[in-house]
Amino acid sequence: MAGRALMVQGCSSSAGKSYLTAALCRHYARRGVKVAPFKAQNMSNNAGVTPDGLEMGRAQLTQALAARITPDVRMNPVLIKPEGDTRSQVVVLGRRDDEVARLPWTARKEALWPVVRGALHSLLDEFELVVIEGAGSPAEVNLKAGDIVNMRVASEAQARVLLAADIDRGGAFAHLLGTWGCLDAGERALLLGFVLNKFRGDPALLGSGTQWLEAHTGVPTLGVVPYLPLALPEEDAHTLQTGVTGRGTLVVAIVKFPTVANFDEFGALVGEPDVTLRWVDGPDGLAKADLIILPGSKHVAADAAWLERTGLAEAIRVHAAAGRQILGVCGGLQLLGRQVRDPHGVESAGTFAGLGLLELDTTLEPEKITRLTQAELPGGRAASGYEIHHGRSRAWGETQPYLSGGLGFRRGNVTGVYLHGLFEDTAFRTAYLEVLGAAASRADWAAHLDSTLDTLSEHVEAHLDMNRVNDAVFEQRVPRRAVRPQLILVTGGVRSGKSRYAEALVTHFLGAAGNALYLATLDAGDAEMARRTKLHRARRPRAWRTLETPLEPAPALREGAETVVLLDCLSGFIANVLLAHEADGEEAVLEAVTKSVEELVSAAKAASKTVVVVTNEVGSGVVPAYPLGRLYRDALGLANARVAAVADAVALCVVGLPQVLKGRLPEVSLE
16 A cells, blocks of 8 residues: 655744654554654754665654664655855765755755655655654745745645644744645645644643634644653754753763754763763853763864854863863864864865864865764774764874774873764763763663653653544545556566565555556466466456567557556566577577567656566576577576666565665565
C-alpha cells in the first residue's frame, strides 16, 4: 500500500514541531506501524552523520531513532547550515552543494524541489506512514512562492496536518487563527486539527477558547499538551540560554559561539548529578569553571574574532595558565591552535590566529569529512563519535596525540578533539569526569535517550486525541496516489529468487488496489517448461493481466493501460531474438539484440509507468562449450548492461536474498 502521511506544522519556530514529530514516530513504532520521519528542509547547525557517512539534521536523526529505523538522508534531503547573517552552507542528500548555495534564495526552489519530491515519494513507497515536520510557519506569505517544506509538501504527500502553537509564549489563539487565515481553501482542507503545545497550568484557564477557535475556523483543537522539559536534540541555537543547569560540584562552562554547531552533544552532561553546566557568552561566565569547553563552530574565523572582541579569548588563556582544564571540539579544537589557514576559501577567511594554547596548525580543505568514527585514546581504549569537518590539523613540539588518526591532541591541561559525540560514549564520559574528580553516573546515554522517547510518546498520547488522528490518517478515503514512474532491473542466477522478489516489488508498488501487466517472454517448448510456466502463473494474483510477448514486449508495454508492468524475463526475450536471427550470423544477432533492447528501454522510459524487468545473470559460470551458447552469453550480457545503465534501480538476488546494487528499493516481504 502507498504510505500515508501525517504532518506537524507550527505557527512559528520553536512551537515544538520536532518534539511532536518524534513523539508520533515513537507512538506508531510501538504499535507495529512501519513509520519514518521527514523534513524537507532543515535550517540548523546541529547535524549528525548517518551510518553510510552522510550528513543530516540531528532532529531527524533522533526522529529516526524514535521510529526505530536506520537514519537515512532522505528523511532530511536539504540541510541549510548558517555561517552568518547572509551566508549559509547547503547540504543536499547528505553532501555539501556549493552550486545550490550560490543560487539566490528565491531561485533555490527550482533546484531543490525535485530532490525533496523524490525523497518524499521514495519514503512513501517504502513505509506505511511518514510523519512530516514542517519548518517555521506556513503563514509566511512572502515566502510562499518558494515553499518546499510546508503546505506544498503536505499537498504532495496528501498529508493530514496538525497545526501547533506554543501557548507558553502567549497569543496562541491569535497565532492559530492568523495562520489559518493566511492559508488558501485547499490548504485549509488539509488541516486535521490544532494543538496547543507547551501548556503550563490548569487547562480550565483556557475556558471556551478552543470552542471559539473552532467556531471561527471549523477546525477542532485535538490536544492541549503540557510543557515537558526533556533532553532531546534541539535544532535552533537561539533556544540555548546562558545560565546554570544542575547543582553539581564540577562546574563546566561551554562557550556559546555566534555560529555554535552540534551543541546538543553535551546533553549527556546535563544528566550527570555531579555536574553544573552553564552556557556562557562573556568572560564573567567563566568564573570558577573547572572545565571550559569550546564546542563546534560553523564559521571558525568569525568565532575567533568574536572571542577576541568579547574578551573571552584572554579569559580562556588565563584559565589555561592557571591549570584549569580546557577542551575544544572540532571547530573548538582548531581555535585552540596557533593558526588556521583557508587557502581554498572554504570560509573565505585567508589565515587567522587561534588562541595559541596548542602547538597546532590547521588547514581547511574543500572536501568535507563526514563519517562515524572509532578512535583510540592514550592507553589503547576505544572512543566512538562522528566527524563533520573541513580541517586537517598538524601538531608539533609539546603537543601530543590524544586520539589516534590525527583526531585529537593534548598539551598539559588543554585538549582538542575532532570527534563529536564523545560525551554520549558512556565509557569516555565516565573516565573523563572521574579524572576531573567528579563521580560519574555511568548511565548509558543511548538507553536514556530511548527511554526519553518513550516518555515523550506517552505524554503526547495522553493529551492528543489519537483516535481522531488515526481515523483521519488511516481510515479516511483519499485518492490513490499515482505510481512513480521508474525502471527497475532484477537479476540473479537460476533459482535465486529473482522472480519472487520482482513480484513482491510489483505488489508493493500497486498497493491495495490496481492491476499489473505481466509480460511473459518465455515460449514453453516442452511439457516440463509448460508445467513451470503454469506454476509461475498460479503464484501471481488473478487480477494481474498476463500477455505472452516472446518477441515484441515494447509495443505491449506502451499500449497497456496498467501503470505497473512486470517483464519476466529479459533473458527469455534475448533468447527468442537470437533464435530468430541465428541463421543471419553473429553480427546480425548482436545488432538485432541491441535494436530490440533499445526499443524496450525507450518504451519503458516513455510510458510513465513503473516497469520491473527480470533477467538471468550471466558470465559467472564456465564458458559454454558450443558457439550458440557463447553467443547467447555475450548477447544477454550486453542487454543486461544496457538496461542496468539506464535503470533507476538494480537488484541482484543471491540465495533468495536481494542485494540493491543501484538506486533505492523498498523492503518487501518475501514470505
